[in-house]
Amino acid sequence: MLLGPNRYGKAETRVVRITRDGDLHGIKDCNVGVALSGDMAAAHLAGDNAAVLPTDSQKNTVFAFARKYGIAEIEEFALLLARHFVDSRPSVHRARVAVEEYFWDRIPGEDGTAGTGHSFVRSGRETRTCVVHYDGPSRRVTVVSGLTGLTVLNSTGSEFHGFAEDEFTTLAPTRDRVLATEVRAAWRHRAEHDGYAASYARARRALLAAFAGTHSLSLQQTLYAMGCRVLEECGEICEIRLSMPNKHHFTVDLAPFGLDNPQEVFFAADRPYGLIEGAVLAEDAPDAGFAWE
Numbered sequence: 001m002l003l004g005p006n007r008y009g010k011a012e013t014r015v016v017r018i019t020r021d022g023d024l025h026g027i028k029d030c031n032v033g034v035a036l037s038g039d040m041a042a043a044h045l046a047g048d049n050a051a052v053l054p055t056d057s058q059k060n061t062v063f064a065f066a067r068k069y070g071i072a073e074i075e076e077f078a079l080l081l082a083r084h085f086v087d088s089r090p091s092v093h094r095a096r097v098a099v100e101e102y103f104w105d106r107i108p109g110e111d112g113t114a115g116t117g118h119s120f121v122r123s124g125r126e127t128r129t130c131v132v133h134y135d136g137p138s139r140r141v142t143v144v145s146g147l148t149g150l151t152v153l154n155s156t157g158s159e160f161h162g163f164a165e166d167e168f169t170t171l172a173p174t175r176d177r178v179l180a181t182e183v184r185a186a187w188r189h190r191a192e193h194d195g196y197a198a199s200y201a202r203a204r205r206a207l208l209a210a211f212a213g214t215h216s217l218s219l220q221q222t223l224y225a226m227g228c229r230v231l232e233e234c235g236e237i238c239e240i241r242l243s244m245p246n247k248h249h250f251t252v253d254l255a256p257f258g259l260d261n262p263q264e265v266f267f268a269a270d271r272p273y274g275l276i277e278g279a280v281l282a283e284d285a286p287d288a289g290f291a292w293e
């Protein structure tokens, strides 16, 4: 028997960092996953834990670093942790740190007054994500940012026709349908930089603008347009991977009730759903290395 690739770490450390600027507080609400790899053969083959930094210590490090360094951008926090685990321990050769960030909005005061400064409501927005890798021997860093749960809908401007047909095809071609999806996207930065907040805002804006601005002949075409727009608007990004379920909205037949239905009443089916996935790369994208592992 041979030991294959392995990694270990603490998954899903939920860390909430409150900042206090007088009466004005802020929240960073994150879920951090750490995975380390290196000289772990003895641990697996012989139960020798000398090289194994407990996952409990990894979790403690996340909390301690949140206190010591704060959590500015999730990519920066993830890189700080990744470098720490690799550079402080010869047996750890590579770290993968993934962070999800959940957004909170301030609760406004009544009658348009300012809120308390310490009252928040969890946002219905998407989740921001990142996955960073740091490889000790090569000192190479990769940074992938992204989002999940960005739910969007066009109530017209979407067609689907001219598709292949076989003996099982019943789908009617359409020149006007609802197009809805929940975007999951991950984009690879060309290199480490210090503008992750602005980069995220730009990429998100580009995704939304392309979804809204594309007259769709298929979700595949829309996906490609969204990926292209992000690469056009964000020079720091060289590759984007998109996963987009087709959240089908079926026009309900109301004729049995003597009613017409001019594209007004839909059955929003949750399953099964088409799942459209694809990557868009800049022609000069550098080698991805271990970025997507």
Ligand SMILES: O=c1[nH]c(=O)c2[nH]c(=O)[nH]c2[nH]1
Pocket: 160, 171, 217, 218, 219, 220, 246, 274
């Ligand atoms: O945009 C679409 N792409 C498909 O591949 C597909 N297949 C399907 O049944 N409906 C759709 N819609």
